[in-house]
Amino acid sequence: MLEKSLIQATQIEFHRVTKMYGPVAAVRDLSLTVHRGEFLTILGPSGSGKTTTLMLLAGFEAPTKGDILIAGKSVAAVPSYRRDQGIVFQSYALFPHLTVRRNLEFPLEMRGIKATERTARVDRILERVHLSDFCDRMPSQLSGGQQQRVALARALIADPPVLLLDEPLGALDRNLREQMQVEIKSLHKDFGITTVCVTHDQEEALTLSDRIVVMREGRIEQTDTPEALYDRPANRFVASFLGEANILENLGFDRELVATQPPGTFAMIRPERICVFPADKTKRADAGQRQSVTGTVDDMIYAGPLRKYRVRVGNSLLMVREHVASGQDIFRPGDEVRLEWLSSDIRFVAA
Amino acid sequence: MQTLQKLGRMPIGLTVPALTILLVVFGLPIVLLFLTSVNAPALSLSNYQAFLRQPANVRVLFQTIQVSVVATAICLIIGYPMAYLITAASKRVRMVLLVLVIIPYLTSLLVRTYAWIVILGDSGLINNLLLSTGLISSPLSLIYSRMAVYIGMVHIMLPVMILPLVSVMMGIDKSLVAAARSMGAPPFAAFWRVFLPLSLPGLRSGLLLVFVFCLGFYITPAALGGLRDAMLSTLIAAQVASSFNMAQTAASAFILLGIAAVMLSVLGLDLADTKTHGTRLARKSWRSGLPSFRALTRDLNELASPYRAKRWTAKLYQAGGSSGLWTTLGTLFVLLVMLYLLFPSVVVIIMSFSGGEFLEFPPSTLSLKWYSSFFGDPSWTGAAWMSIQIGVAVAVLSTIVGTLAAYGLNRTFPRLRSFLTLIILAPITFPSIVVGIAAYFGLLNLGLIGTKTGIILTHSIGAIAYVVVIVSATLANFDRRLEQAAKSMRAGPLQTFRRVTLPLIRPGVMGGALFAFIHSFDEVVKTSLVSGFSVRTLPLKMWENIRNQIDPTIAAVASLLILLPLLWLLVLYVTGWRPRPRAQNVLPDAVS
Structure with a gap:
């Protein structure tokens, strides 16, 4: 954490972003900075606007007001498929009609990488996530934990500068979840990738994150390191949402x-x-x-x-x-x- | 303003080709037709009054409703227990029974009607048998009677009743009935209080589809009924053929349409799900009608039942233990219904091999002469070739246009979606004689009467509706996050559609194409109105033959057409039925 605080270069910036769905504001006047290489978790109860924030960042939703900057450039006019991000979806969104290998090759193909290199990179990352024997399986033939690892590998394989995780461990049972937390942490360390994670699970947030953003009703309640957040909550909501108070x-x-x-x-x-x-x-x-x-x-x-x-x-x-x-x-x-x-x-x- | 912005971003534009075809061929003409019927711009109801002033017309009107009600009721009485028995059968038996119900459903309506002429005719199968055994001395008049109309209509409509029922019954959790029994409900009470209420949605879909089809039924009543058994469609067809007083004809057409609409809205009231009932009452705006629109759309989805049959295999259903007597009775019932559904086709196939100058059953000698007569007669082969060409063109056009429309509708906000869906489905919800008359005027304006293009357009408006129903059902189960995932990996919109969406909805698209082809290949009523005298399709030629002289060659044609559903089932199996590979059998990558 220390070396990271030395760099502190800004990777993502939300500048007074508001997102309306009809008359309802899902995100209100949100400003947020994510540093390069940081693992930032957005934590909040359902309906707090955390998923909308992620969708705005991914480019699947456009802000009603305000601007989002990635690496210093506004992405308001950049469609999702030009944003160069790896995303792990809540249900993994593995293509059910493609094998594990073809799923992993997909982002490489879209970047015009040649077949021989694709194969090499897929082999390398499969080894990294301990799934080398499963490359010819269909996603439906994998266990939940294996699907999760394929999804992570698929998000990371093209070396995107930003990784987005949407409730990454929500579908796993408790034992597997702890195992995957370790795995995600070590992948984040190895790849040094700027990561934004959305979850409602406080334990997950405390374990994984460099910093946590607590959201409620579309607003940020507090942004801080896990320790500071737990030890010095800014208000009664944060105090009782994160741990018991x-x-x-x-x-x-x-x-x-x-x-x-x-x-x-x-x-x-x-x-x-x-x-x-x-x-x-x-x-x-x-x-x-x-x-x-x-x-x-x-x-x-x-x-x-x-x-x-x-x-x-x-x-x-x-x-x-x-x-x-x-x-x-x-x-x-x-x-x-x-x-x-x-x-x-x-x-x-x-x- | 915001709605406009939203609209601009939505791919609703994809529905434009479908709506354009629909509007030109059907939408504008039907509006003009309505204006003509009320003598616009003077606006009077004189044409309607003239229609109702003739007692004969009023009699036909009531007869149409009466015949439809009776036919629907018979379908219900036979169809419900049949569906129940199919659902309760073991998995393998159920698959066989379902296929045996789907085969007649996919068999040409003309062929099935022809089969009943052959069986019920004065020198038909039944009379011949009775005469030769000496039980009767002169032929019974079975055909050209109300009874013959009911036999034929129920035969044709029964699968339409059974398939939605089975599809809903398969979804009923059998443990609910078991739970009711554990709480002390005797078997019948468990059925009455638990199973029946849960099967109501299927019942309603079946009733609605059968009843609306019956109201606009033309072919079967016209072929099997006597002069006194005319339906409204027959009357309208006669008006078109004889007088061509446009205003009068239009008025008759709108009276038929009006009855269908009234019946739809009566039956469309949610008898089954009380859940939406409260919310509908709560809404007081003009939109209050929309929930029943949505119900209608849902019911129309049942048209695609055979295509969705693949899903049924996934659900295991264990028949409860029952006493021997009931099992015997049930088996007997199933056998009788199956005989009723399938026997006519078998008779036609056997008779087509007769060696004599006339068709006889059983044939005294066997030969292929009627087949060689078919293949040797350019007027038959030409008609067949014409139908194939038109069918393929319709399938290609409506699959592309319909898939685009379904995709656009899927991405639109719900209110607009249900409204547009309702419009796109009009060509298959309206009685076909009404659609035919509208299309006639539409094509007349375009100078396309009697051209292949005209027929293709006319068939396509109905075929697009089938494609939209089937592809929409597939898209509803499609996880849109897969598209987001592809986009997050730098796949553009087109690449995303080609590499991810299309491969995953392909079974639906293929099913839609098949139904589009079948719709075109079997269409008579609209075709006869727009074909002029220059284009002869196979159904037109057959219909001509059925009406005027019974050329035995038609038996050979019919037999060949009976084999088609087996081909269709094969196509459905190849495109949609493929099971996802399981852990034990790793299939090679299907998309490489």
Whole structure:
């Protein structure tokens, strides 16, 4: 990430782009910069305009207002087939009437590359994605993961400067998804290709991206690195869309906290920042920086390495996440507990 | 303004060739015809009043409706159980039964009508058998009666009823019936409460298609019915032939069209899907009629049923266990219906080999004399060659124009699409005598009456409609992201169409071409109106023969035409039926 931040050349730029479908704005006044070689993910719930943004970039939709620049040039008048981008579609869009080899040759043929070189390049990339034995299969004869790899290979084979991924892992089961995340990451590193990915899966976004753009209702809510986004969400939507967030309101326990809270914001704390103790245990020594409340366990979920508690404090429910360790106290619904956290772990987020 | 911009970007322009042909040959003339019928510019209903003032006309009017209702009802009574039994059969039996239903569907209407003349005629098969066994002493008058009309019409319409029903029934999840039974429903209740409601869309498509075809039916009633069994189409044809009082004829044509339209809108009301009912009631604008338009388009899609038969194989359907008696009865029923559907063709084929001076069944001696008479007579071979030429030209023209139109329609916003589709389908929804009269005036203006070009254009307006229906159905299943994918790999619009879209919709295009050819190759009514006296197609020559003297040569011609559907099925199999290669059998690349 460091070396990338040194280059920082701009590859893609959205300049105040608006896209209307009839009276409905799918994308509103969106400005965005993607650096060369960067892996940028657009994250948002369905209907947030993330797919429209990708389609605008791909050239399948034209912006109603504003301009999109790729490598410094406006592409408003450039049709999709002259934009030189590799795209992995949500359902892969492998040509069902062509073999794997012919699918991979297609982008090379369209660029007028000779047959002998095509064969060599297809062989090379098939080896890279571990599919050399499958080159004569039809797409329907491949598993989901294999289709995904063919789609990736097909998008990359012509060395386009930009790679677009539309919900690339949405159709895969969990194990395969993790495997493919590693594969995509390593391909991105090898090819050093500027990549824009669209997803609604926060885990995928956090794992893969250099930077994440969170969108809602056609607007950008926040753009930042995964760590910064999770640790310092700009507002309540980002906080609760990316991971779980406890909003601390009406707890009526801490004047000190209320005093430092900027007006119009919410106090938020992540579930894993809260520690849980038996109610009768005394406070720790460094109590000055800590805040604590007592409550009743409402529910406990055991999730392998984690134990999740839902604790009722006054009228609110707080989520607590604790790593399973030996010698831990285990609480059952109805147990009285004390919750503690460092006041420095509290974030104030806009509404 | 924005709509205009949107329009400019849409490939709606691809529908222009189809709409131009339609407008010139059919659209403008039918408008002019309507204006003539109301004595424009004076505007009066005198022609309509004159029509209704004649009791004979009114009688024909009611008779037309009555015959259509009865024929449709018989089709329903035979067709529904038949479709159910076909659906419930084992996979292999079902395929055989389907093919046996599709063969008559694809067989020339003239040939099938001729077969019934041969069977029911005074010296036909039944009378001859009864006479020779001594059961009767003088021939029964079977033909030229209302009964003969029903036998012939139902025979012709039955596949049109069965195929949409089977296609819908195949889509019904059998586990739903099983679920109903698990909840304590006895077999009949499970059928009545679950299966029947789910099969209603197919029922409606079948009823609608059969009824509308029956209303405009000309050939079969005219050939098998007596003088008192005239249908409105027959009446109009007689008017055209005798008086040619244009205003009067136009008025009759529009009365027929009006009945068809009324019946369509009555039946077109969604009896089946209550889902759209609420939304339609909610809409109060002029567009409120459009949902039923859409329903009509959907029903017309069923015309392409045989082509879509390939999809049926994909769905497995296990027959539930049933008692022995019902199985026997069911089998018997299926055999009887199949006999009814196929026996006439078999009779014609056997008789065509008779060695005597007249056709007899069973033939006392066998010979090929009627075949050599066919191939030796230039008027027969010339007519056949003419029909083939016209058919190929129609298939080529309408496949190109229709595929372009279907592609354009597919890329248009839905409201415009359903409107334009409705217009393009008019030539096959309107009674063919009405289309024929309109085309006559259209070609008259162009000076194309009695020319091959004129006939090709007339056939093409109907053929384009078939191509649009079939190709649109294929395009609806086509994933447009494949085109986007191709474009993202630098394939231009033309290359994308040639390399990706066309190979994938090719089965639909081929199916469309086949139906276009069949439509042209079997067309009599419109052809007889626009051919003048100079162009003789095979169906025209056959129709002439059926009406005037029964030249036994026609049996040989009919037998040859009966073999055609087998050829068509082969073509469908080769183009559309090819299964996608599975993991075990890797086929060589089909597109290289």
